Amino acid sequence: MPGRPRSWLFRVAFAAAALLRPEQRARPLAARPVPRPRSQAPGSLKCFLGALKMELTEVTGVSLKRGSHAVEDNDSVAPAEEAKRQKVLDGCLTTGQDGLEHVSPPGSVHVPGPPAAVSAREGRKNSDVQLEEEEEEEEDGLSEEGEEEEEAESFADMMKHGLTELDVGITKFVSSHQGFSGILKERYSDFVVHEIGKDGQISHLDDLSVPVDEEDPSEDVFTVLTAEEKQRLEELQLFKNKETSVAIEVIEDTKEKRTVIHQAIKSLFPGLETKTEDREGKKYIVAYHAAGKKALANPRKHSWPKSRGSYCHFVLYKENKDTMDAINVLSKYLRVKPNIFSYMGTKDKRAITVQEIAVLKITAQRLAHLNKCLMNFKLGNFSYQKNPLKLGELQGNHFTVVLRNITGTDDQVQQAMNSLKEIGFINYYGMQRFGTTAVPTYQVGRAILQNSWTEVMDLILKPRSGAEKGYLVKCREEWAKTKDPVAALRKLPVKRCVEGQLLRGLSKYGMKNIVSAFGIIPRNNRLMYIHSYQSYVWNNMVSKRIEEYGLKPVPGDLVLKGATATYIDEEDVNNYSIHDVVMPLPGFDVIYPKHKISEAYREMLTADNLDIDNMRHKIRDYSLSGAYRKIIIRPQNVSWEVVAYDDPKIPLFNTDVDNLEGKPPPVFASEGRYRALKMDFSLPPSTYATMAVREVLKVDTSIKKQTQLNTAWLR
Numbered sequence: 001m002p003g004r005p006r007s008w009l010f011r012v013a014f015a016a017a018a019l020l021r022p023e024q025r026a027r028p029l030a031a032r033p034v035p036r037p038r039s040q041a042p043g044s045l046k047c048f049l050g051a052l053k054m055e056l057t058e059v060t061g062v063s064l065k066r067g068s069h070a071v072e073d074n075d076s077v078a079p080a081e082e083a084k085r086q087k088v089l090d091g092c093l094t095t096g097q098d099g100l101e102h103v104s105p106p107g108s109v110h111v112p113g114p115p116a117a118v119s120a121r122e123g124r125k126n127s128d129v130q131l132e133e134e135e136e137e138e139e140d141g142l143s144e145e146g147e148e149e150e151e152a153e154s155f156a157d158m159m160k161h162g163l164t165e166l167d168v169g170i171t172k173f174v175s176s177h178q179g180f181s182g183i184l185k186e187r188y189s190d191f192v193v194h195e196i197g198k199d200g201q202i203s204h205l206d207d208l209s210v211p212v213d214e215e216d217p218s219e220d221v222f223t224v225l226t227a228e229e230k231q232r233l234e235e236l237q238l239f240k241n242k243e244t245s246v247a248i249e250v251i252e253d254t255k256e257k258r259t260v261i262h263q264a265i266k267s268l269f270p271g272l273e274t275k276t277e278d279r280e281g282k283k284y285i286v287a288y289h290a291a292g293k294k295a296l297a298n299p300r301k302h303s304w305p306k307s308r309g310s311y312c313h314f315v316l317y318k319e320n321k322d323t324m325d326a327i328n329v330l331s332k333y334l335r336v337k338p339n340i341f342s343y344m345g346t347k348d349k350r351a352i353t354v355q356e357i358a359v360l361k362i363t364a365q366r367l368a369h370l371n372k373c374l375m376n377f378k379l380g381n382f383s384y385q386k387n388p389l390k391l392g393e394l395q396g397n398h399f400t401v402v403l404r405n406i407t408g409t410d411d412q413v414q415q416a417m418n419s420l421k422e423i424g425f426i427n428y429y430g431m432q433r434f435g436t437t438a439v440p441t442y443q444v445g446r447a448i449l450q451n452s453w454t455e456v457m458d459l460i461l462k463p464r465s466g467a468e469k470g471y472l473v474k475c476r477e478e479w480a481k482t483k484d485p486v487a488a489l490r491k492l493p494v495k496r497c498v499e500g501q502l503l504r505g506l507s508k509y510g511m512k513n514i515v516s517a518f519g520i521i522p523r524n525n526r527l528m529y530i531h532s533y534q535s536y537v538w539n540n541m542v543s544k545r546i547e548e549y550g551l552k553p554v555p556g557d558l559v560l561k562g563a564t565a566t567y568i569d570e571e572d573v574n575n576y577s578i579h580d581v582v583m584p585l586p587g588f589d590v591i592y593p594k595h596k597i598s599e600a601y602r603e604m605l606t607a608d609n610l611d612i613d614n615m616r617h618k619i620r621d622y623s624l625s626g627a628y629r630k631i632i633i634r635p636q637n638v639s640w641e642v643v644a645y646d647d648p649k650i651p652l653f654n655t656d657v658d659n660l661e662g663k664p665p666p667v668f669a670s671e672g673r674y675r676a677l678k679m680d681f682s683l684p685p686s687t688y689a690t691m692a693v694r695e696v697l698k699v700d701t702s703i704k705k706q707t708q709l710n711t712a713w714l715r
Contacts, residue, residue, distance in 0.1 A: 162438070163431065163434055163435070163440055165431065167434075167440070168429075168431065168433075168434050168440070168442070168535075168536055168539055168540075169428075169536065169538075169539030169540030169541075169542070169543050170426075170428045170431075170539055170543070170691075171543045172426055172542075172543050172546045172547065173426070173695060173698060174419075174423050174424065174425060174426060174546075174551055174632065174695065175415075175416070175419035175420075175423060175695060175698075176419075177412065177415040177416045177419055177698075178408075178412055178415075178698075179408075179416075179696075179697050179698025179699060180406060180407045180408030180409075180412050180413075180416075180697060180698075181405075181406065181407040181408075181697070181699070182403035182404065182405065182406040182407070182408075182677060182697055182699075183403065183404045183405050184401070184403055184690070184693055185350055185351075186402075186404045186405075186648075187651075188319065188320050188350045188351055188352065189319070189352055189651055189655065190401065190402035190403075190404065190652070191350065191351040191352070191399070191400075191401055191402075191689075192351060192352045192353070192354075192399070192400040192401075192653075192655065193347055193348075193351050193352070193353040193354070193355075193397050193398070193399055193689075194353075194354045194355075194397065194398040194399075194400075195344065195345065195347075195353075195354060195355040195356060195394055195397055195398075196394060196395040196396045196397060196398055196682060197344070197356060197393075197394060197395065198344070198393045198394065198395060200395055202398045202682075203315050203354050203355055203356050203381075204315070204354060204381075204656055205315045205316075205317040205354055205378055205380045205381060205656040205657065205660065206380070206381065206656065206659070206660065207380050207381050208368065208371065208378070208379075208380040208660065209380075209382075210364045210365050210368045210382060211364050211382055211383065211384065224257075224260050224261055224264050225248070225261070225264050225265075225268070229246075229248055230268070232246045233246055233265060233268070233269050233272065233287055234269065234335060236269075236272065236287060236288075236289070237269045237272055237289075237335060238335075244288060244289070245286050245287060245288040246286070246287045246288075247277070247279070247284040247285070247286045247287075248261060248265075248284060248285045248286075248287070249282055249283070249284055250282075250283040250284065250285060253283045258276060258283065258285060261274075261285045262274045262276075262285060265285070265287050267363070267366060268335065268366075269287070269335060272287045272288065272289065273287070273288055273289070274286065274287050274288075275288075304361045308384050309383075309384035309385045309386045310360060310361055310384075310386065311342075311358045311359065311360055311361075311384070311385045311386070311387060311388050312358065312359050312361075312362055312363065312364050312367060312382060312383070312384055312385075313356060313357070313358045313382070313383050313384070313385050313389070314356070314357055314358075314359075314364070314367055314379050314380065314381060314382045314383075315354060315355070315356055315357075315379070315380055315381040316354070316355055316356075316357045316377070316378075316379055317352070317353075317354050317377065317378040317379075317380075317655075317656055317657060318347075318352070318353055318376060318377050318378075319352050319376040319377075320349060320350060320351075320352075320376060321349060321376065321377075322346065322347060322348055322349040323343060323345075323346040323347050323353075323355070324346065325349065326377065327341045327343075327357075329374065329377070330359075330370065330377075333370055333373060333374065334362060334366065334367075334370075336359075336362065340359055340360040340361075340362070341357060341358070341359050341360075342357070342358045342359075342388035342389040342390065343355060343356070343357050343358070343389050343391070344356065344389050344390065344391060344392065344393045344394035345391065345392070345394045345397070345685060347397075348432075352655055354656060356389060357389070358385065358387075358388045358389045360388070364382035364383075364384070367379050367382065368380075368382065378656075378657055378660075380660075392685065394685055395684070395685070396682055396683050396684040396685055396687075397682070397683055397685070397689075398637065398680070398681070398682045399679070399680070399681055399682070399683065399689045399692075400653065400678070400679070400680050401678075401679045401680075401689065401693060402652050402653070402676050402677070402678050402679075403676060403677040403679070403693070403696075403697070404648070404652075404674065404676045405648075405674050405675070405676070406642070406675050406676060406677050408677075410642060413640070413642055413677055416695075416696045416697075417638070417640045417677075417679070417696065419695070420635060420638060420681070420692060420695060420696055421634075421635070421638040422634075423551075423632070423634065424579070424632050424633050424634035424635060424695075425632070425633060425635075425691055425692045425694070425695035426542060426543075426546065426631065426632060426691065426695070427542075427629060427630055427631055427632060427633045427687055427691070428539050428542070428688065428691050429535035429536075429538065429539055429688065430688035430690050430691055431690075432688075433531075433532055433535045434532055434535070434536065435532075438464040438465045439459050439460075439462075439464050440532070440536075441528060441529050441532035442529075442532040442533040442535070442536035443459055444456055444459045444460060444529040444532075445529035445530040445531070445532045445533030445534075445536075446533045446608050446610075447459060448526075448529055448530055448533075448617075448622055449530060449533060449608075449610055449615075449617065449622065449624070450608070450609050450610065451617070451618070453514040453515055453518070454514065456514065456518060457502065457506070457514050457517075457518070460498060460499060460502055461476060461479045461488070461499060461502065461503070462476060462479070462480060463476040463477055463479075463480050464476065471491060471492055471493055471494070472492070472497070472499065474491040475488050475489075475491040475492050475499060475503075476488075476499075478490075478491050479503075483511070485503040485504075485506035485507045485511075486503075486507050488503050489503040489504065489507060498521055498525060501520050501521045501522075502517060502518060502520070502521060504520055505517030505518060505519065505520035505521070508520070515619065523621065526621065526622075527621065527622075530622055530624060534585040534586055534587070534624065534626075535585070537585070537586050537601070537604060537605070538583065538584075538585050538586075538629060540604060541583060541597055541600060541601055541604070542583055542631050544597055544600050545583060545593075545597050545631065546631070548595075548596055548597065549595070551578045551632070552578060553568055553573055553576045553577065553578055553580065553581050554568070554573065554595065555567075555568055555569060555570045555573055555594075555595070556568065556593050556594035556595035556598075557576075557581045557593055557595070558581065558582050558583065558584070558591065558592075558593055558628065559576055559580045559581060559582060560580075560582055560628060565582065565584070565590065565591055565628050567591075567593075567594055568581075578631070578632050579630070579632050579634055580630075581630070581631050581632070582628040582629060582630050582631065583597075583628070583629060583631055584601075584626050584627070584628055584629075585624075585626050585627045585628070585629060586601065586605060586612065586615060586624060586626055587615050587624040587625045587626020587627065588614070588615040588616050588623065588624065588625055588626065589625040589626050590625075590626035590627070590628065592612075629686075633683065633684065633687050633692075635681035635682060635683055635692060636681070636682040636683075637680065637681060637682045638679075638680070638681045639679075639680045639681075640677060640678060640679045640680065641677075641678050642675055642676070642677055642678075643668045643672075643675070643676050643678060644668055644669055644670065644671050644672030644674070644675055645668060645669075645672045645673075645674050645675075645676060646669070646672045646673045646674070648674065650666060651666065652666060652668075652676055652678060653665070653666065653678060654666070677696075679693075679696070
C-alpha cells in the first residue's frame, strides 16, 4: 500500500474503512447479501465521502435517513481530490469486505443499503481535472487500529463545527405525511436536469447533425495538420515562444491541398492569418499574427459569412461537470477564450445536465468535431442566431430524480408525492448556498455589510475545522503563524482559489488596504458572500412566518403585482393563496410585511449590527437593493413511479444520449430486492430541487447530522 497522504482527510478515509471491517461489526446482518465493489464506500464512509463535495464524488451517494427530531438537508459539500480518494479506497477496501446490508439495532437510525457500483461511463471521470491535481504522499503509513479509530472520531469531532439546516433557518415542512428513507444521488446519473428555455420548451439533445453551409471547410481540416504542427501553431497563437511565424511545407502541392491547410489553420487557431510562400522551389504555408495579442480575444470578423448569424447555439449534454468547468474544457479544446461563450443559467456538477449554450463565431462543424474528442460531453441541436444568450433568460429547469432503496410503503409515497404536487414545498435556499466548513459564507457576507474588513480577511484565511485540501490547511497555518501574505501564498500550488486571490491582493496592496485586496476576487464570488447573508436572513424569517401564521395568507403579507410588492388588506385576504405570498430579501429597495415578521427582520439585522433602514454600503457593489421570493413553490409537470430492481448498478431510465444511441428503455420486474422512487418535476429558476426532495422524504441530510448519526451507529 502506498504511503499515507499528508492531509488528515485521507487518513480519515483509511480509518473509516478500518472501522467497517467485518471483525469490527458487532451488529446483526440482513438475511440477503448485497455485493459491494471494492471501489465503493459503505456505511459511514459513504457519508464521509459525500460530505467532501457531492459534485466531486464519484464513488458514493448521499444517504438520506430519517432522524427522530428536526431534520436538516445538505445539497453541497466541501471540495475533495477525487483521484486521490479513489486511490485510497482501492487501497483500503480489501476483498474481505462482506458487502452485507446491516439491520439497525432497536432505537438506532436506519442505514440504507450500500451504494451501487458506477457504470463504466461514470467511472471514467474528469481525467483532465485529475491530471491537474497535486499528488501528495505521506512519509509514514497507518499503523495501529487504535490510531485509526481515534482518527475517525476526530473527524466526527471536526464535523461538530459543520452546518445543520437549523443553523441556516431551515426548520419547517408544509405536509403532514410520514417521511421515509432513500438515497439521493447514489449515482450522479440518478439526478438529471434539463433546462427550460425562454420559449418554455425543455432542452433535449436529440439531433447531432450539422447545419449545411456551403462556406464551411471540409472535414480534412481536422486531419491535415500533424500533432507537431498543431503544437507549434498553438504556441505561436498563445505567444508562448519567440517565433513570429510558423512555416508548414506543402508536401502534395495542389491548390486544393493548400486551401485545406489555410482553412485548417484559420479554423483551429483563431487569431492567426496565413499566406503561401515559395522557398527554394518548395511551397510553404506561413502562419502569423495579423493583429497582435488582441486577435485571440476577438475572432476574425472578415472570416465569418455575413449571411450567417454571429452566434452558434447548441445543446450541451454533460455528465458530472458544472457549467463553468464545461465551458473551460470546450474553450481549451477550441483554443479560444471562455468569455465568447454565453448561457442562461449555471448547472451543478453531480448530475447529468442538458442546457443551451451560445458561442461567438465558432462553426457548428468545429463544435460537432468535439464529440469525437471529449468524453462525458455531447453537443448537438446546432443553429446560427444573431444574439447570444443572457443569464436569467431561462424559465426554469426540469428534474428527473431517482431515490434508490426507499423504505416507504406505496401509500406513503403516494401521500408524499400528492402533497408535493398539490401544496409544494418551502422555497428555502439550500445548504450549498452557505458553504460546508466551519466558516459559513453568510458570516463573511455579514462582515462585509458591517464594513469589518479585518474580520472578512480573518474569516477567509484563518485555520478552520472541516474537509479541506492539504495545501489549503498549510496555507492557513502559515497565515496564522506569520500574517505574511507572500509566505502563505507560497503554500498554495493553486492560486485561483478565493484564498489565493485574497493573498495576492494583500501582497499587492498591503494589510492596510484590505478593501482593494478583496477587490481582486472576481465580482461574482465577492457578491456570493452578501447574497448568502441575505439568504440566511430570508430562511429564518420564512420559518418564523410559517410558525406564526401557518399556510394561509394573512393581512399584512406581501404579494407581487407585476414587479411591485403590495400588502394584502383584510378585505382582500380571500383573493389570495399561500402560493401568492412573497417575502423580501433585505435591502434598501424593498418593503417588509405589516405584521410581527417585520419586527423580526429588524431584530435580526439589529443583532447583526446592521441598520435595516440603511442597507446602502459605501462601496456600491455591496449595497443591497433586496428582492422578493415566493415562500411556497408548487412544482409543475409532477409525475412519479415506484420501480423494483435487483441490480443496484443498472440505470433506471434512459438519458438523451441513450435515446440517440437507440438504447431500449429499462424493463422492470414486478418484484425486486430494492425499490426506487423516480420523480419528474419542473421548477422556476433559483429554486432548489433538494428542498423538494427534503419535503418528500422528511429527512436529515446535513453533513453534520449525517456524520453524527453514522458515528453513533458504529459505536
